[in-house]
Structure formats: structure tokens, C-alpha cells
Amino acid sequence: MLNVVSTSEMREMDQRAITEFGIPGIVLMENAGRNSAEAILEKCDSEQIYSVVIIAGKGNNGGDGFVIARYLAKNDIDVVVYLAAKKDSISGDALTNIQINLNSDIEIIEIDSASQISPQVEEFIIVDALLGTGISGSVKNLYSELIEWINEQNGFVFSIDIPSGLSGDFAEVRGPVVEADITLTMGLPKLSHYFHPASFFVGDLEVIDIGFPLEIEQDPKINIQLIDETDLLFELPEANLHKHSAGRVFILGGSTGMTGAVVLAAKGASLSGAGLVACGVAESLNPVMENKLTEQVSDSLGEIKPGVLGMQALGQVKEKIEWCHSVLIGPGIGRDDNTFELVDQAIHHALKQKKKIIIDADALYFLAKKPDLIQLLDNNVVLTPHHGEFIRLFPKAKKSLKSQPWKALQDFNKQCKAVTNLKGAPSMVGEKQDGIFINSTGNPGLAKGGSGDLLAGMIAGFLAGGMDLMEASVASNFIHGKAADNAAEKWGMRSFSMDNLMDEIKFVFKELYNQ
Incomplete structure (x- = not known):
């Protein structure tokens, strides 16, 4: 059985990993981005598409996007990051990773309008690293415009952790939401991934290992779990039944x-x-x-x-x-x-x-x-x-x-x-x-x-x-x-x-x- 968590439970898991087990947040972000990049590279190879557009926000979701960009570039993927913020507004672990990208000559373009996104090829994969699981209410202004742009494209869409516009804690859809083909979620799935109507936007869900110890992933205090086929193997009836x-x-x-x-x-x-x-x-x-x-x-x-x-x-x-x-x-x-x-x-x-x-x-x-x-x-x-x-x-x-x-x-x-x-x-x-x-x-x-x-x-x-x-x-x-x-x-x-x-x-x- 797989634990399914709320956004507050996921934040607590992050903090436990950092404080109890000594795993720095930057390492968790690195694991998240590297393993997500591997999933995206598989799609690039299977579709023979070698151009990726990453739409990034300024928070940790965008930080995951920066790490993804680095690993894609390392594997000869033509990658451009469109940043829905000013570079100098980035902080924390995301700041470390955007600086690595800038030092590595990975193209990061600040935008304040979706009209500034201009892919140089016809076929490209989109990575939605705009917003994370903790939003409440409807997204507006630039983020709303970017979500609309993503949904208008023909390219295959990966959402990082959750399709931008959804909250991890609500099944309701409260505004524009990215329609993902695959959602790569970090550590454990979130509640809204499975419930209608939010689940419609998730596409296929893949859980990305970010290095949580088993003591965290299998915490008995988490009391919502997903059932799959491996949980239900039956024994044959006794011969004298x-x-x-x-x-x-x-x-x-x-x-x-x-x-x-x-x-x-x-x-x-x-x-x-x-x-x-x-x-x-x-x-x-x-x-x-x-x-x-x-x-x-x-x-x-x-x-x-x-x-x-x-x-x-x-x-x-x-x-x-x-x-x-x-x-x-x-x-x-x-x-x-x-x-x-x-x-x-x-x-x-x-x-x-x-x-x-x-x-x-x-x-x-x-x-x-x-x-x-x-x-x-x-x-x-x-x-x-x-x-x-x-x-x-x-x-x-x-x-x-x-x-x-x-x-x-x-x-x-x-x-x-x-x-x-x-x-x-x-x-x-x-x-x-x-x-x-x-x-x-x-x-x-x-x-x-x-x-x-x-x-x-x-x-x-x-x-x-x-x-x-x-x-x-x-x-x-x-x-x-x-x-x-x-x-x-x-x-x-x-x-x-x-x-x-x-x-x-x-x-x-x-x-x-x-x-």
C-alpha cells in the first residue's frame, strides 16, 4: 500500500528528512530534479523529440525545474527555461540551482507575458514547473496566462509534483489548470491526484524517489493509503472446504x-x-x-x-x-x-x-x-x-x-x-x-x-x-x-x-x- 499525503504532511516529511536525518534540502531538490529528468529523457528518446521548454516559477517547484534543465542539457537536449519571475527574486535552494544553470550557460529567459515564449522548433516537450502543491484559490494574471499557453500547445506536457493551478489539498478545480500528460510527483502522491475533478488534469501519475528514508515514507501516522493489485493476493481455498x-x-x-x-x-x-x-x-x-x-x-x-x-x-x-x-x-x-x-x-x-x-x-x-x-x-x-x-x-x-x-x-x-x-x-x-x-x-x-x-x-x-x-x-x-x-x-x-x-x-x- 502506498501512503497518500496532504501538503502539510509532505512539508513535515521534508523537515524530518532535513532535521532528523541530516539530508539537506538542496540534496532533496537535486534528487527530485535528476530523477524527473530521467523520466523526461525516456520520453524524449521514445518520441525522438530533443527540445524541451521548461516553464518555471520562483519557488521550489521552479528549483526542481532548474535541476531538470541541467540534467537534460547534460544529455544533449536543447532546453530553454522561461522564468515567470525576476532572477534576483529567487531564493533558497532554488537560487543555488539557478546560479549553477547560469554558470553552465543554460538559457534562462525572464518573462512577464506568455507571448515572450518562442520555441525554435515545431516539436517540443513542455515541463510545467510553475507552481507547487500549496496554492489556495485560483491563479491569476501571468500564471493564468502561462497555464493557458501550455494547454494550447500540441507538445507532451510533464507537470512537476502537481499540475499548476491545482492544490494538493482540494479535489475542486478553482481556476485554470495545466492539463498534464504525466505528473511527476515528489516522494509520495498527494490527495488531490486521485480525486475527481482534479484527477482529470493529472494524466498518468509517476512517483519520483527523492531520497526519503523508509521511516519517513512509511510513517504509521499517515492514515490514507492507495490500494493496488499487489496488496490483494489470495490463497487458494483449503482442500476440505x-x-x-x-x-x-x-x-x-x-x-x-x-x-x-x-x-x-x-x-x-x-x-x-x-x-x-x-x-x-x-x-x-x-x-x-x-x-x-x-x-x-x-x-x-x-x-x-x-x-x-x-x-x-x-x-x-x-x-x-x-x-x-x-x-x-x-x-x-x-x-x-x-x-x-x-x-x-x-x-x-x-x-x-x-x-x-x-x-x-x-x-x-x-x-x-x-x-x-x-x-x-x-x-x-x-x-x-x-x-x-x-x-x-x-x-x-x-x-x-x-x-x-x-x-x-x-x-x-x-x-x-x-x-x-x-x-x-x-x-x-x-x-x-x-x-x-x-x-x-x-x-x-x-x-x-x-x-x-x-x-x-x-x-x-x-x-x-x-x-x-x-x-x-x-x-x-x-x-x-x-x-x-x-x-x-x-x-x-x-x-x-x-x-x-x-x-x-x-x-x-x-x-x-x-x-
Whole structure:
């Protein structure tokens, strides 16, 4: 897992490297520039383009740009630095490096207008070393003009640390931003690199080693991490596994017109390895379920009216909760007031029985009306809201969910003991003690009815098989998203269906089991 940091955490890392480990700031800048230059040189060689334009600011980001210029020039690249400041305004480590460049006859041109940039060749690579991660608000005047110039060019664009115009601490885009093809970020990725809409401008992200000791890079105080495939290798099931020891899942859901949600959840549970999956639906819907399910079973529950579950079903529901290893409540269950009371009692009974519980879809709608019940949820519960459902659960999130979704989840985690699987771009899984895990897979093709039901079912299947709640949620998100990425390649992002997605989930599992 890779730590993901805020700008303040990165500043603290820099200071620790300097004060605790004795690594001078000038050495960190040298490492950043040299290793970034290597990445840029690879692109120069692959594209056979040997001219580079560096747009530099006066801060440390510009200092990295000066070091890059030196290493590119050393490798026979025609490089020109356009400086959006006066040379005598440069200070600190950046001053040392601009002086080295001036002594080495590297061309550095002061500009106060984008019209002064005049590349001498048609094809060139652009290096954006204008602004760093710590800006707040919208850039204006010369910087805004330079960002616009960069975006108008046809050349390949590298941004250093972050595309100029973005803040490392906000997902929101607050003004003009460089549209990078590759962002070379220093030390560790920053939060905004991964969150929409800021992530659109990042392009491909490469982390540049600047020489931080492992004690700094792997600091346990950093509590937001990125999940990748290397974190999720599974062991093959034991030879004596049987359907009961593989895990029993009970799904409570369904209403008229919404049986598909339960079916997809049930299939998701089977895909993630559950040995037995039982679906509790209103009795008039049972014939539909019998036609749609094969290896999963349906239980006919008492209904208050056709297609609507009510308290008549409570006894049956309690029995199934006691039977199962994990219970999923909510897919397609509807919002009838009679169902509300049943959902409430089912959650209370599952908590009392210390079952692993997933609360999804319309059950989250009911939960939002019961703040006292939210306080009772413990770390045996997974909540699976999308952003709208999350705001209903936690109205305070409305202020920060767009700009800092990770902070909104952190704030909720302080008040609720449950594991929260917040679906979005990207999805996150969070819990007070374990922190937040950012999913690295998935695409907008998942914005279709049924994908959330499938995900919830997968979590239920993993939980029934013995995984803990964080592990099950993280694994389900990654596999679900990876399958969606594969499906998008085969059938197109807009066009792939839930059947396509389920097929791809099987192949992702095969890869992860190393079969």
C-alpha cells in the first residue's frame, strides 16, 4: 500500500528528512530534479523529440525545474527555461540551482507575458514547473496566462509534483489548470491526484524517489493509503472446504420492480466465494426470484401488501439472521413505512447476534432517519453509501464532500464506528482506527443500476468466508473496479452490462488467486 499525503504532511516529511536525518534540502531538490529528468529523457528518446521548454516559477517547484534543465542539457537536449519571475527574486535552494544553470550557460529567459515564449522548433516537450502543491484559490494574471499557453500547445506536457493551478489539498478545480500528460510527483502522491475533478488534469501519475528514508515514507501516522493489485493476493481455498464453511449469506431486500437488485447482490456474494446465499423477499415476488436464481435460494417472507415487506416477516428474518455468517440489508427493498420498521428491527437483531452486517441502498435511507441507531452501529457493520446517501447519513458532509471527500469520511468516522465504503470517483473505505483506503480501479461505466448491488453482495460473500470488514470492503472495491476497467476495454465504457462485469470479475479473481 502506498501512503497518500496532504501538503502539510509532505512539508513535515521534508523537515524530518532535513532535521532528523541530516539530508539537506538542496540534496532533496537535486534528487527530485535528476530523477524527473530521467523520466523526461525516456520520453524524449521514445518520441525522438530533443527540445524541451521548461516553464518555471520562483519557488521550489521552479528549483526542481532548474535541476531538470541541467540534467537534460547534460544529455544533449536543447532546453530553454522561461522564468515567470525576476532572477534576483529567487531564493533558497532554488537560487543555488539557478546560479549553477547560469554558470553552465543554460538559457534562462525572464518573462512577464506568455507571448515572450518562442520555441525554435515545431516539436517540443513542455515541463510545467510553475507552481507547487500549496496554492489556495485560483491563479491569476501571468500564471493564468502561462497555464493557458501550455494547454494550447500540441507538445507532451510533464507537470512537476502537481499540475499548476491545482492544490494538493482540494479535489475542486478553482481556476485554470495545466492539463498534464504525466505528473511527476515528489516522494509520495498527494490527495488531490486521485480525486475527481482534479484527477482529470493529472494524466498518468509517476512517483519520483527523492531520497526519503523508509521511516519517513512509511510513517504509521499517515492514515490514507492507495490500494493496488499487489496488496490483494489470495490463497487458494483449503482442500476440505464445504459450502457451510465457505460462508452463509442472507440478503434481505426486493420490492415490486426491484428484484434485480437482490439477484445481482446474490450473484456478487457467490462470486466472492460464499457457499450458501439465501435471499429473503416478499412472498408475491418469490416466483420471480425462483426464475432468476440458480445456485442461490430464495425465501418467501410475509408481506404487508403485494411486493412490500412488513413486520409479518420479522420472525422469519430473525431466523435467517441467526443462520447466516453475514447479512446484507437493503438492495431494492423500497421505502414503504411498513418496511422501515422491519429494517430497523432486523438491524437491531443482527447487532445483538453479533453478525457481520452490510447496510446498503434503501436501508441507508431508513438509517439516515434513525440517528440513534447510527450511534449503535459497531465495527461489525459496513455501510455502502454513494455521495447522496452519505449526505443523508451525515449532513455536515455537504460542505466538504466535493472539495475534500477524504476529510468528509474522516469526520464521519469520528462519529460512527462502522466501516464506511463511500462510493465515488474514486471510492474509499474508511474506519476510525484503520484510516482510509483509496481504491485505484474503476471508471464511469459503473454508473449503472445494479453495480452497487453487485458490490454489496461481494462484500457480504467475503465477510461470510471469514474476512474482516476492512479487508472485505477494500478487496471488493478493487476487484469490482478492475473488472469494470477490463469490461470497458472489451465492450466500451458506456456499453458494458452487469453480465459483462460479472464475467470479468471471475477473470480478476483468477489472476489474484494466481491460477
